[in-house]
Amino acid sequence: MSARPNTAVDTTVSTPLAVLGRDVTVPLVTGGEVTYAALDYAASAPALQRVWDDVAAYAPYYGSVHRGAGYLSQLSTDLFENSRRTVAEFLDCREGDQLVFTRSTTDSLNLLAAALPAGCQVFVFETEHHASLLPWRDAEVTYLNAPRTPAEAVTTLERALADRDPYGPALVCVTGASNVTGELWPVRELAAAAHAHGARIVLDAAQLAPHHPLSVRELDVDWVAFSGHKLYAPFGSGVLAGRADWLQDADPYLAGGGASRKVARRADGGVEVEWHSTAARHEAGSPNVIGVYAIASACKALTEAGFDELVAREQRLVGVVRAGLAEVPEVKVLSLFGDDAPRVGVISFVVEGWNSSHFAAALSAEYGIGVRDGLFCAHPLVRTLLGSDPQDPGECGAPESEPGERSLNAIRVSFGAGTPEEHVERFVRAVKELVAQGARWNYRTEDGRCVPDTASA
Numbered sequence: 001m002s003a004r005p006n007t008a009v010d011t012t013v014s015t016p017l018a019v020l021g022r023d024v025t026v027p028l029v030t031g032g033e034v035t036y037a038a039l040d041y042a043a044s045a046p047a048l049q050r051v052w053d054d055v056a057a058y059a060p061y062y063g064s065v066h067r068g069a070g071y072l073s074q075l076s077t078d079l080f081e082n083s084r085r086t087v088a089e090f091l092d093c094r095e096g097d098q099l100v101f102t103r104s105t106t107d108s109l110n111l112l113a114a115a116l117p118a119g120c121q122v123f124v125f126e127t128e129h130h131a132s133l134l135p136w137r138d139a140e141v142t143y144l145n146a147p148r149t150p151a152e153a154v155t156t157l158e159r160a161l162a163d164r165d166p167y168g169p170a171l172v173c174v175t176g177a178s179n180v181t182g183e184l185w186p187v188r189e190l191a192a193a194a195h196a197h198g199a200r201i202v203l204d205a206a207q208l209a210p211h212h213p214l215s216v217r218e219l220d221v222d223w224v225a226f227s228g229h230k231l232y233a234p235f236g237s238g239v240l241a242g243r244a245d246w247l248q249d250a251d252p253y254l255a256g257g258g259a260s261r262k263v264a265r266r267a268d269g270g271v272e273v274e275w276h277s278t279a280a281r282h283e284a285g286s287p288n289v290i291g292v293y294a295i296a297s298a299c300k301a302l303t304e305a306g307f308d309e310l311v312a313r314e315q316r317l318v319g320v321v322r323a324g325l326a327e328v329p330e331v332k333v334l335s336l337f338g339d340d341a342p343r344v345g346v347i348s349f350v351v352e353g354w355n356s357s358h359f360a361a362a363l364s365a366e367y368g369i370g371v372r373d374g375l376f377c378a379h380p381l382v383r384t385l386l387g388s389d390p391q392d393p394g395e396c397g398a399p400e401s402e403p404g405e406r407s408l409n410a411i412r413v414s415f416g417a418g419t420p421e422e423h424v425e426r427f428v429r430a431v432k433e434l435v436a437q438g439a440r441w442n443y444r445t446e447d448g449r450c451v452p453d454t455a456s457a
């Protein structure tokens with residue numbers, strides 16, 4: 001763990017993409033108001049203005065998808081299916097890949113878990129977000145120890161795969177960018193290792209897709225999953241895209257209308273169902289056309305803005321934050337792969353002498369900065385990085401000690417294409433002030449959250 005960045009900081013940060021909420025002001029406990037600095041993109045990013053405008057322009061034309069004869073139903077169905085093509089293009093999917101719209105990354109990975117062939121072995125690093133760690137309950141799962149370098153990740157996987165039954169199906173699940181450290185994982189190399197051992201691989205791109213262009217074809221992953229709400233499209237949709245065969249062969253994720261092609265009563269009194277073999281097989285019920293259109297709109301917006309330029313801009317913000325934190329000896333940045341690892345705008349840290357929940361509460365109440373504190377639904381990873389007991393399950397996001405006590409949690413700051421430079425500068429200044437001068441207000445724990453004590457300053 002170290003906070004020393006090795007890159008010079010470029011202070012010229014160009015204009016952010018327009019997002020909703022950029023003019024929202026929030027009250028400070030110390031008096032007055034300030035523009036809210038949303039620095040919790042890794043949880044949910046604000047909606048792009050473009051996404052909001054596209055959704056608003058479509059809303060009067062909203063109609064049922066795949067079922068109505070009317071004009072607006074036809075229009076909505078076209079919009080839904082065109083959105084599928086737009087997102088597939090954004091992900092650079094292969095010919096023959098299927099793209100299923102889901103509710104979220106969690107939903108996508110649970111869908112894939114439900115579609116595993118019989119006897120499938122699953123390999124997953126203990127460092128994963130719970131959405132990648134937990135859905136494989138019905139499979140034989142091998143949990144791989146946290147690697148300390150990207151190369152070690154590959155050798156750890158290779159070793160585990162070498163021991164497996166080479167004739168049975170196997171799946172590796174790996175994250176593209178950590179929701180704790182922001183570090184990029186060696187996805188292409190892990191995919192090559194998986195394939196060399198006859199296994200398949202699914203990429204959890206919840207934190208990668210919003211921060212980095214990604215190509216299913218180039219990374220050679222079998223599936224990719226991500227969420228709309230982390231990609232500036234918070235309307236309740238997600239994506240699972242990739243190989244069609246396991247999805248086509250599996251029982252529908254949800255049984256119902258839309259997934260079924262033909263349903264008839266049998267002579268014995270039962271019901272005979274012919275299920276769709278396309279993505280519709282796993283999209284039973286009325287689809288969330290607004291959520292799906294919002295994702296497609298976000299994909300277009302990022303592409304048209306120049307995703308590479310957005311990445312370069314975000315990297316400059318990463319440099320500003322890491323350089324600022326490095327100037328505070330009490331701050332320890334959490335890292336698995338070290339300072340040189342490429343990373344996205346997600347940085348977790350602890351502050352010596354501070355409970356993380358207390359620190360995060362002070363950032364909010366005294367500076368109008370929204371970050372997250374806790375274990376970030378990646379308990380084993382955060383506990384490994386903090387050096388605390390990895391067996392202790394803890395609560396997701398709950399503070400574990402009173403303000404002032406040593407923290408077993410961390411603080412996470414995260415940002416992206418909509419983040420103004422002022423927000424990260426204010427964050428760095430706030431960290432320095434809090435560490436040097438302490439909080440200006442008293443805090444107490446209420447319902448598991450650290451909150452300003454309104455009775456006392």
Ligand SMILES: Cc1ncc(COP(=O)(O)O)c(C=O)c1O
Pocket residue numbers: 042043104105106107129131132175177178179204206207227229
């Ligand atoms: C790496 C990673 N995977 C999966 C998820 C789950 O995403 P969702 O809550 O949208 O299902 C998250 C959410 O924070 C995440 O960071």
